Amino acid sequence: MQPCPNNIFVGIDIGGTFTDLIIYDIKGSNLRAIKVPSNRAEPNKAVINALDKSAIPPKDINLVVHGTTVAANALLERRGSKTAFVTTAGFRDVLELGRTTRLVPNTLYNPYFRRPQPLVQRRYRYTISERMGRSGTPEISPCSAEIKALAEKMLKHGIEAVAVGFLNSFRNSIHEKIAAEIFSQYFDYVTISTDVLNEIREFERFSAASMNAYLMPVMARYAVALNEKITKRSIKTRFLTVSSHGGLLSTKSVCASPIRTILSGPAAGVAAAIHLAAAIDVVNIITLDVGGTSSDVAIIANNKFPQRRESIIDGLIIKQPQLDIHTVGAGGGSIASLDPGGGLQVGPESAGAVPGPAAYGRGGKNPTVTDANVVLGRLGPGQNLGRSLTIDHASAKLSLHSLAQKKGISVETMAEGIIRLAVVKMAAAQHEISAMRGYDPREFSLLCYGGAGPLHAALVAEEAMMSSVIIPPSPGAFSALGTLCAPIMKDGAVTLLMALDEKSIITIRKTAVHITSRLKEELINDDGISGEIVYERQLDLRYLGQAHELTVSMPEKADVQIIAELFETSFEKEYGRKDKNRQIEVVNVRVIARIALPRPNWTVLIDGTGTPYGHREVFIHGKFQSVPIWMRKDLVKSLAINGPAIIEEMSSTTYIPPNWMGKLGQVGEIILTRQSDGTEQNSK
Numbered sequence: 001m002q003p004c005p006n007n008i009f010v011g012i013d014i015g016g017t018f019t020d021l022i023i024y025d026i027k028g029s030n031l032r033a034i035k036v037p038s039n040r041a042e043p044n045k046a047v048i049n050a051l052d053k054s055a056i057p058p059k060d061i062n063l064v065v066h067g068t069t070v071a072a073n074a075l076l077e078r079r080g081s082k083t084a085f086v087t088t089a090g091f092r093d094v095l096e097l098g099r100t101t102r103l104v105p106n107t108l109y110n111p112y113f114r115r116p117q118p119l120v121q122r123r124y125r126y127t128i129s130e131r132m133g134r135s136g137t138p139e140i141s142p143c144s145a146e147i148k149a150l151a152e153k154m155l156k157h158g159i160e161a162v163a164v165g166f167l168n169s170f171r172n173s174i175h176e177k178i179a180a181e182i183f184s185q186y187f188d189y190v191t192i193s194t195d196v197l198n199e200i201r202e203f204e205r206f207s208a209a210s211m212n213a214y215l216m217p218v219m220a221r222y223a224v225a226l227n228e229k230i231t232k233r234s235i236k237t238r239f240l241t242v243s244s245h246g247g248l249l250s251t252k253s254v255c256a257s258p259i260r261t262i263l264s265g266p267a268a269g270v271a272a273a274i275h276l277a278a279a280i281d282v283v284n285i286i287t288l289d290v291g292g293t294s295s296d297v298a299i300i301a302n303n304k305f306p307q308r309r310e311s312i313i314d315g316l317i318i319k320q321p322q323l324d325i326h327t328v329g330a331g332g333g334s335i336a337s338l339d340p341g342g343g344l345q346v347g348p349e350s351a352g353a354v355p356g357p358a359a360y361g362r363g364g365k366n367p368t369v370t371d372a373n374v375v376l377g378r379l380g381p382g383q384n385l386g387r388s389l390t391i392d393h394a395s396a397k398l399s400l401h402s403l404a405q406k407k408g409i410s411v412e413t414m415a416e417g418i419i420r421l422a423v424v425k426m427a428a429a430q431h432e433i434s435a436m437r438g439y440d441p442r443e444f445s446l447l448c449y450g451g452a453g454p455l456h457a458a459l460v461a462e463e464a465m466m467s468s469v470i471i472p473p474s475p476g477a478f479s480a481l482g483t484l485c486a487p488i489m490k491d492g493a494v495t496l497l498m499a500l501d502e503k504s505i506i507t508i509r510k511t512a513v514h515i516t517s518r519l520k521e522e523l524i525n526d527d528g529i530s531g532e533i534v535y536e537r538q539l540d541l542r543y544l545g546q547a548h549e550l551t552v553s554m555p556e557k558a559d560v561q562i563i564a565e566l567f568e569t570s571f572e573k574e575y576g577r578k579d580k581n582r583q584i585e586v587v588n589v590r591v592i593a594r595i596a597l598p599r600p601n602w603t604v605l606i607d608g609t610g611t612p613y614g615h616r617e618v619f620i621h622g623k624f625q626s627v628p629i630w631m632r633k634d635l636v637k638s639l640a641i642n643g644p645a646i647i648e649e650m651s652s653t654t655y656i657p658p659n660w661m662g663k664l665g666q667v668g669e670i671i672l673t674r675q676s677d678g679t680e681q682n683s684k
Helices: 043-054 069-074 142-157 174-183 202-233 251-256 264-280 369-376 393-407 413-432 453-463 474-483 502-524 559-575
Strands: 006-015 017-026 029-038 061-065 082-087 126-128 138-140 163-164 190-193 238-242 248-250 285-290 295-300 311-313 315-319 325-328 334-338 343-352 447-450 468-472 488-499 533-543 549-552 583-595 614-620 623-631 641-642 645-648 655-657 660-665 672-673
Touching: 006 248, 017 043, 017 295, 017 474, 029 043, 029 474, 043 061, 043 142, 043 202, 061 202, 061 264, 061 474, 069 202, 069 264, 069 311, 069 533, 082 202, 082 474, 126 264, 138 264, 138 502, 142 174, 163 174, 174 190, 202 238, 202 251, 238 251, 238 264, 248 251, 248 488, 248 549, 264 295, 264 447, 264 474, 285 413, 285 453, 325 413, 334 369, 334 413, 343 413, 369 393, 369 413, 369 614, 393 453, 413 453, 413 614, 413 623, 447 453, 447 474, 447 614, 453 468, 453 655, 468 488, 468 623, 488 502, 502 533, 502 583, 533 559, 549 559, 559 583, 641 645, 655 660
Parallel strands: 006 061, 061 238, 082 126, 082 163, 163 190, 285 447, 447 468, 623 645
Antiparallel strands: 006 017, 017 029, 238 248, 285 295, 295 325, 311 315, 334 343, 468 672, 488 583, 533 549, 533 583, 614 623, 641 660, 645 655, 660 672
């Protein structure tokens, strides 16, 4: 690829094992992938290492976009800042009381269950004399002297970040702004609840504010440092980060709202999936992203972006717009073990990047899913992974020896068991997001990516009774590609709490115009971001008396009847019924603002040699078989490859089992199809 000056867009996905980089020349429409080991302690070093390895002159790079797990890891490992939370007198323990339900899976019948501790310890939760009426009328204004005295006290306790959340502030945020202005004189990191979540329900709002403050110093130091390193290489290079809702954020926005980056990494892959689905004219897709630590699953039905308003991680509520992604602890680096009863377990513990699976030859001893694939021959001895690691077959086999010996079976049989269990866990995640939500998985294609996705794709599809699998170009770097498919995005919401009728429609439209104006101003002032802004209006609706709502898109000139029909259709899809004559209530008005960036075009297909480069013994159904090994670049569009077969490339390896057939698609994707007659066929 011959780079054109300042026409290079770079997408980066920082995973648990590898950091993937996609290089896109917007003039030549060329794509190239690079893979380097991740640096968990200092992830920005892996980013710069990948950029250096690309050998592209920094002045030629127009834009760098990256997905990151820094915020998620800080949250899960409790490595955030020492945070204080300030609230209305009498509401100090809202963060601790939370909801009446247990928010950690599989704990309902555990008598020893202990609720995860809030991010802010009780000793650092403070109250002040303040009261905002439920209609938004100030009743007791905060005292500046009281706030200053509180700030002095916090400094003595070594507080680094402050979150402010007052009762009913979603109606009127003036008291929060007064407090924040004073606290900002003492602290560099201050956040108010209405800037993070301007909606009803104080627990969710207070939780979002404290989480945002908790992550602020960590993400600000990380994002600013990485931004400085990138711009130091070239002042012409812009730097953006993928948010949890699939949009892009400037460094300024990341520093102000780090809570929006918690699901940054998985979101990029879904953005790429939607871009590919449009190119190959497929409307129903279930995505499966298998990385080193976990597998992420999402559903794209009728080309609709999967969104949700809330998720729970380690017992913590994240009430923010985000892609609807389900995660299970089964990835290439997931460690296999035996429980006290002798049952086989896979994950959630992972070998990570260091030491990694035993097959990587970096000191890992524990058996992993990757090691099982090596033992079975699906990953070959001496095979190069990402031009960074070489497969060590002997170490992989040794890592499984102890487990196999304890069960009295061969190492190969144990490896098959590990893969089988990992596949079942991945298929269960797919079932959770499809069949359990009213979708028939047989009507969908399974789009698999990530370094370990194509290895397990057909097996997962078979387990889920699906007959079509899509392996995208450069599957191991597909999430990195997705960072270049996302738009710059901002969103806002206002709580109304009023019946849906002709009078409320007027209020809804005025509110939407107000939000739209604010978002436009924010985008203009956000680090010089420019471009055509496209707005989407949404409403959170519910039947009167219900506790939770559904979100529907609101057409430009929609009336009461149209909005009611949209809600009832959505309600019936979700719950299997609708109450035709029941009053509908408008809870929140939302507006999403998007600025599209140039998205990658797919590279024109060039036929390869049309022949495999060799054969390898692969353990299939209890015995070794000679299986043809292809390089992906050698595939020919007119050629059908019948399983068993293996297709290797820089970023991943695709396994085609018996009874499956693989063929190149429109833009270089590999389409795997399950054979209906159930007979095994030999590969060409």
